[in-house]
Amino acid sequence: MPDGFFNNENINHIIKEHLEDKIKPYGRIKYAYAIINKENPVNMMVITNYSEWADLYLKNSYQLVDPVIIKCLSSVDGFLWDEDIMLRAQFKLPMLYRMGENYDIKNGCTFTLHDYKNNLALLSIVMGEHCDEATKTAIINERDRLQSLLISTHKKTLSLYQDESDAALPDKRKLGPLTLRESEVIYLASQGKTYAEIACSLNIKVTTIKFLMGNIVKKLGAINAKHAIILGIELKLHPPALSDNSLVQKN
DSSP states (O other): OOTTSSOOHHHHHHHHHHHHHHHGGGOSOEEEEEEEESSSTTOEEEEESOHHHHHHHHHTTGGGTOHHHHHHHTOSSOEEEOHHHHHTTTTTOHHHHHHHHHTTOSOEEEEEEEOTTSEEEEEEEEOSTTSOHHHHHHHHHTHHHHHHHHHHHHHHHHHHHHHHHHHHSOOGGGSOOOOHHHHHHHHHHHTTOOHHHHHHHHTSOHHHHHHHHHHHHHHHTOSSHHHHHHHHHHHTOSOTTOOTTSOOOOO
């Protein structure tokens, strides 16, 4: 799993306990809850009760070629799959096929969810030889419940990671307040404006913009101007009514 992509061990442990508590009624089944960034599928996180498989899977980035994942990317509904999908991949993807056989991954049910952060979340239930017929029937009959479990689990995951992100931000109540001019500067900078463009918009010198940005960096406890802009966006420090079309020229 790449550094920084849903890699908080404490949060992931909470999610794993949540999942296993909800899945417990189905008995001894193998499951995998995964999140994949659709813009860069190399970024993948997996929470599962068969970690040996997950470690090998992530090490080889099999999500880039896995036929189940490929189908998930264009699907909004849960679907059943069996060993035929792996057999079709046997000649093109022999390593993936052998891994499926070795880990008794012959058939299962996968549920999908596309979130607002451009991630694909999925919950796969593997129904191999370890899974009796009664359990298989229960899983098939309760697909709506399992889809809801994926939704609630992913919502919980995003919420916990958002809390972590918020906690990492400086408390704006402890920060020195930005002046109106400083707020205007950081707002325009957050819109991608250069120092020269900001100076032109506000009718002041570039050297003044640099001075104001220096003040902003100090007040926000930022590392540099780029970091200050990011913090300003997340803390919503720019004037709410400020826009490119409503700037008042000031000396």
